[in-house]
Amino acid sequence: MTPYAVCYVTAPDETIAKKLSHEIITKQLAACVNIVPQITSVYAWEGKINEDAEVMLVIKTKKSRVDDLSEFIRANHPYSVAEVISMPIENGNPPYLDWIGKTVPEK
Numbered sequence: 065m066t067p068y069a070v071c072y073v074t075a076p077d078e079t080i081a082k083k084l085s086h087e088i089i090t091k092q093l094a095a096c097v098n099i100v101p102q103i104t105s106v107y108a109w110e111g112k113i114n115e116d117a118e119v120m121l122v123i124k125t126k127k128s129r130v131d132d133l134s135e136f137i138r139a140n141h142p143y144s145v146a147e148v149i150s151m152p153i154e155n156g157n158p159p160y161l162d163w164i165g166k167t168v169p170e171k
Contacts, residue, residue: 065125065164066111066122066152066153066154066155066156066158066161066162067128067150068124068126068127068152068156068164068165069124069125069126069130069151069152069153070122070124070125070126070150070151070153071094071121071122071125071130071150071151072120072121072122072123072125072147072148072149072150073120073121073123073131073137073141073146073147073148073149074103074105074118074119074120074138074146074147075093075118075119075120075141076116076118076143077119078099078119079117080141080142081099081121082096084137084140084141087097087136087140088133088136091136092135092167092168093129093132093166093168094124094125094129094133094156094168095116095125095163095167096123096124096164097121097123097124097125098121098122099119099120099121099122099125100119100120100121100122101116101119101148102117102119103117103119103120103128103140104116104118105117105167106120110117122138124153124164125164125168126165126168126170127150127152127163128150128170128171129171130148132171133148134148140154
């Protein structure tokens with residue numbers, strides 16, 4: 065088991081996704097953010113079933129920085145309840161994982 069995590073965050077459009085991603089990297093909250101365009105989210109909200117076009121941010125970071133990342137998203141995201149879900153990275157390409165470790169400082 066590695067000390068790394070992948071986090072998923074949805075955003076309403078690519079402009080917001082890029083702004084958040086650049087700030088995440090600048091603040092060293094993650095080593096890499098992939099922006100996946102054109103997803104469709106179907107979800108229950110305020111008693112209704114909604115279907116929206118969104119983009120997905122796939123964020124690679126350290127587990128120790130997930131709370132900081134989540135706090136940053138809450139403070140900077142346009143949604144009142146922004147998605148931030150993390151999962152541990154259990155295994156991967158060692159040079160890539162080492163790069164995450166060298167790029168993202170410990171809290």
